Amino acid sequence: MENKLRLEIVTPQGVVFSEEVDEIVAPGSEGEFGVLPGHAPFLTTLKIGMLIFKKGSETRYLFVSWGYAEVGHDRMLVLTDSAEKCEDIDVERALSAKKRAEERLKQEANIDQARAVSSLERATTRIQVAEKKTAK
């Protein structure tokens, strides 16, 4: 019995990640969910958040934005607009994006509210994920 999961993360910029892992926690649009080998077939949308997976004794964190996750028996395929490993996140860029989004939200008038909110969310999540690296 196979008790590893094949995690594959694909974005429009290419394959970000493809490895065998033991356990995955992903940010589903209806709440976080965990996946272990032998999970029932499952399809969900993802929201901006943190994807965590365990491989042996190692725990790693990734930033993912809106996308789909397809879970099969022994694999999980994540199709998302963007995904970054925590060590690849450009914290400075995220910080400045956060600032920009906050300023936009303060102005309120004549801006695309939804866009600013989601860009703020992306930036904050990126920073959160990046912090995991330093905490380790």
Added chain:
Amino acid sequence: MPVLKDIRRKIKAIQNTQKITKAMKMVAAAKLRKVQTRMLNFRQYADKIHEVTVRLAAGAERQLHPLLMARPRKTVEVIVMSGDRGLCGSFNSNIIKAGANYINDLRKNGFEVSVSTIGRRGRDYFKRRNIQLRKSWTGVSGNLLYNTAHEVSGDIIENYINETVDEVTLIYNEFKSVIAQKVSVVKLLPLAPIEAGEEVAVSPDILYEPSQKEIFERLLPKNVEIQVYRALLESSAAEEAARMSAMENASQNCDDLIARTTLVYNKARQTLITKELMDIVGCVEALK
């Protein structure tokens, strides 16, 4: 000596042309490199999305979403994707020929065909032949934007849902390698394997979160969009590759032409000298 001067001028002109073709080749190479990496990366994503969509659609009820419903085909929309510019070998003519043949075949078999084009070359061709275009997009291949794919697919989907067309086919140049393009005919809608009955691993009881309907509502249009974008990327990579090899050939031909003309020039020059010498010798003889 007018003849000599003419030949010299001709050589100069060829050299100038060669400068242009060489520069164009270089530009095409640079553009190709850029778009090629983008295309190769996106290909994986597009393949995966398509795979997932097809797998899900195979197990789903067709009534769930209008894009899943396959109607008997009466009207077929054909979209021909060409380049905006020429000077790229047989790139445009191949795709246009394939498109025209495809359309003729459909007409012969009694289908209604509506034609759309992406790219200036295709549009011009069909206009010249008085073929009514439903829609045409131009100026796309120079700077590829995801928005274009969004626009095109939005239009396609709208038409399909309105039942103005029952099938949408996209014809584009697929990038095989730097020296080879392949004309590729893709059925965008309805989703291919539903009627073709291809072998797909169907897992009937997939859990959906949120509901299956909601997922399909976003996934199906997105899939069309992504397939269009992928075709755009493939086509422009193929175009740059075709232009690069066409310009490489042109530069080569210039070299040949210069060598040949130089030979003619030298021969003419030698004949001239010989003639002058003979004149001088003749004069000297006469003066004796």
